[in-house]
Amino acid sequence: MRAANTSTGLLDTICVGHGNLDAAGAFVRERVGGSANRIFIVSNRKVFKLYGGTVEDSLKAEGFATALALIGDGERYKTLATAENVLAEMAAARIERTDAVLSLGGGVVGDLGGFAAGIYLRGVKHIQMPTTLLSMIDSSVGGKTGVNASFGKNTLGVFHASTGVFADVDCLKTLPEREFVAGGCEMVKHSAIAGKALLKRTKTYFSRRTEAASGELLAALVRDNIAFKAKIVEQDPFEDIQRTDPRSRKILNFGHTLAHALEKVTNYRYFRHGEAVGYGILYAAELSKKLAICGEQDVELLYDVVRSVGRLPSLASIEPRQVFEAFQFDKKNISGSLQMILLRGIGRPVILSGDEIPPKTAFKTLEAFLKLQK
Numbered sequence: 001m002r003a004a005n006t007s008t009g010l011l012d013t014i015c016v017g018h019g020n021l022d023a024a025g026a027f028v029r030e031r032v033g034g035s036a037n038r039i040f041i042v043s044n045r046k047v048f049k050l051y052g053g054t055v056e057d058s059l060k061a062e063g064f065a066t067a068l069a070l071i072g073d074g075e076r077y078k079t080l081a082t083a084e085n086v087l088a089e090m091a092a093a094r095i096e097r098t099d100a101v102l103s104l105g106g107g108v109v110g111d112l113g114g115f116a117a118g119i120y121l122r123g124v125k126h127i128q129m130p131t132t133l134l135s136m137i138d139s140s141v142g143g144k145t146g147v148n149a150s151f152g153k154n155t156l157g158v159f160h161a162s163t164g165v166f167a168d169v170d171c172l173k174t175l176p177e178r179e180f181v182a183g184g185c186e187m188v189k190h191s192a193i194a195g196k197a198l199l200k201r202t203k204t205y206f207s208r209r210t211e212a213a214s215g216e217l218l219a220a221l222v223r224d225n226i227a228f229k230a231k232i233v234e235q236d237p238f239e240d241i242q243r244t245d246p247r248s249r250k251i252l253n254f255g256h257t258l259a260h261a262l263e264k265v266t267n268y269r270y271f272r273h274g275e276a277v278g279y280g281i282l283y284a285a286e287l288s289k290k291l292a293i294c295g296e297q298d299v300e301l302l303y304d305v306v307r308s309v310g311r312l313p314s315l316a317s318i319e320p321r322q323v324f325e326a327f328q329f330d331k332k333n334i335s336g337s338l339q340m341i342l343l344r345g346i347g348r349p350v351i352l353s354g355d356e357i358p359p360k361t362a363f364k365t366l367e368a369f370l371k372l373q374k
Contacts, residue, residue: 010230014141014165016223018215021051021168024129025058028102031164032125035098039064039127040090042113043104044073047131050174055104055129067093071112075268078108078147080156086116100125100163106132106179107139107273111154114145118160125163131171133183134274137190137225140165142233142252148268153260159238165226169219181310182274187225188305189255189277192285194228195347199305206308244339244351251349254341255280258366261326262318275312279373282306287365288342291357298346315373323370324363 015027028039039059043052048070056066069089071082090101101124103113110128117126128140146157172180184206191199205221229252236249243250259276285302288294306312327338338354 010141010234011227013163014167014226014230016136016167016169016219016226018169018219021054021171022058024055024166024168025060025062025064027164027166028059028064028100028127029062031127032100036100036125037063037065038093038095038099039066040093040095040099040101041066041068041104042086042101042109042116043068043070044109045070046073047105047109051104051131051171055102059102067095071109073108075108075148075153075263075273078112080147080149083112083116083147086112087120090116090120095120095124097121097124100127102127102129104129104131105135106130107135110135110139111145111157112147114143114160114162115147115157118145118158123160126160128162128165130165130167132175132179133172133222134179134186134272135183136167136169136222137183138186138229140167141226141229142249143237153263153268161237167222169215169222172218177310178272178275181312182272182277184309185255185274185278185281185306185312187221188302188309189252189281190225190228191305192281192302192343192346193251193254193341193349198224198228199301199346203305203308206305206310244353246349246351248351250339250351251341254343254349255284257327257338257340258283258323261323264326265318265322271313278306278309278312279315283366283369284340284342286369287340287357287362288344290361290365291342293350294343294345298343301346315370318370320363320367320370324366327362 059066069086071077101113101117103110110130114126117124130136130140143159143161144157145160146154149155187202191202201221232247232249232252235247236243239249255277257280259280262276262279263271281302285294285299289296289299340352340357342350342352344350
C-alpha cells in the first residue's frame, strides 16, 4: 500500500494513495470506531463489479457485516425516488445509528449515498470512497450531499460531512477517457482560483499524461487539489450566503453557472459534469474579460490548460436563449439575484451579483461563446 494521510483539520479524515484499496477496511474501522457493526455500501453495478469484492473482503476482515444497494449509473438516477429506495434497503438491513454508509463510486453515488446517510435516523456516519477523478478532488470533500429535482440540480440536499474519504488513484486506470477529462476540468477550476503554480502543474501533468502517468504523480496532484478545497471549506463549512469575499466557499462554484445550465437544458444526458464545468470556466473567463476585470493573457492561458486536458463535447446543438433562461434556476441565486464567480486574474476570484453584470452583456457574451465553440 502507498498512501498518505494529511496532517491537520479536515485533511486528517482523508487518505489518498495508489494500490491501497485492500486497506479500506482498516481505514473505515479507524474512522467509525469499534461500536460500528454494519457498513451499508452504496454503489453501481459497474464500479462494484470492479472493486466491490476487494472492499467487502477488507471490511469483513475488520469485523464488519455488509449490506449493499446498487443504483443506476448517471445523473438521471440522482433523484428522491432512488434515495427512497436506498433508505428502504438501509432499514431492511437494520442499519443503526452506530453503523455507517460507504459510498463506492463517482459523484452521483457519493452525493446520493451522503444524502441518504444524512437523513436516515437523522444522520449516520458516511465514508466516501470515490472512484472517479472528479469525485476524488471535488464532491467527496466538503459535506455537500443531495439529489436533483425537476427544477434544478442539487436543489434538494443537506450538509453532512463525511467521517472519512479514502481514495486509491489506481481505480482511475479503468476510468473511461471522458470521465478522466471531466475530472481534469475540475482540476483546472481549482487551479484557476488557487493560482498559477497549481495551474502550471495541472497543465504539465495533462500535457505529459501518457509519459508521466505514475500513480504517485497523480496521487500528489489529487492531494494538492483536495488540500486547496479543504482549506476553503474549513473556514466556510456551510457556504455562508452573506459572504462575498475571495475566500468564501462560493468561489468553488467557479465555472458552474454555465455548467449547471448546460446540464439542465440537455436533461443531464449529454455532458459529464466536469465537461460542462470546462465550458463554464471558459465562459466565466470570457465574461470577466468582457467586463474588463481580467486580462486577455490569463483568458488565453485558461483556454490552453482546458485544451490540454482533452476534447469536450460539441456545443453545436445548444441554443443560447434556452441556456440563459436556465441561469435563473441556479442554486447560487440569492434574494432573486444570481451570484457569479468571475476572475480578476488567475488566483483572484471575485463574486459578483446580477446587478453588477448587465444581463445584455452576459447574454451577448454567452451567444458569442457558444458560436465560437461550434
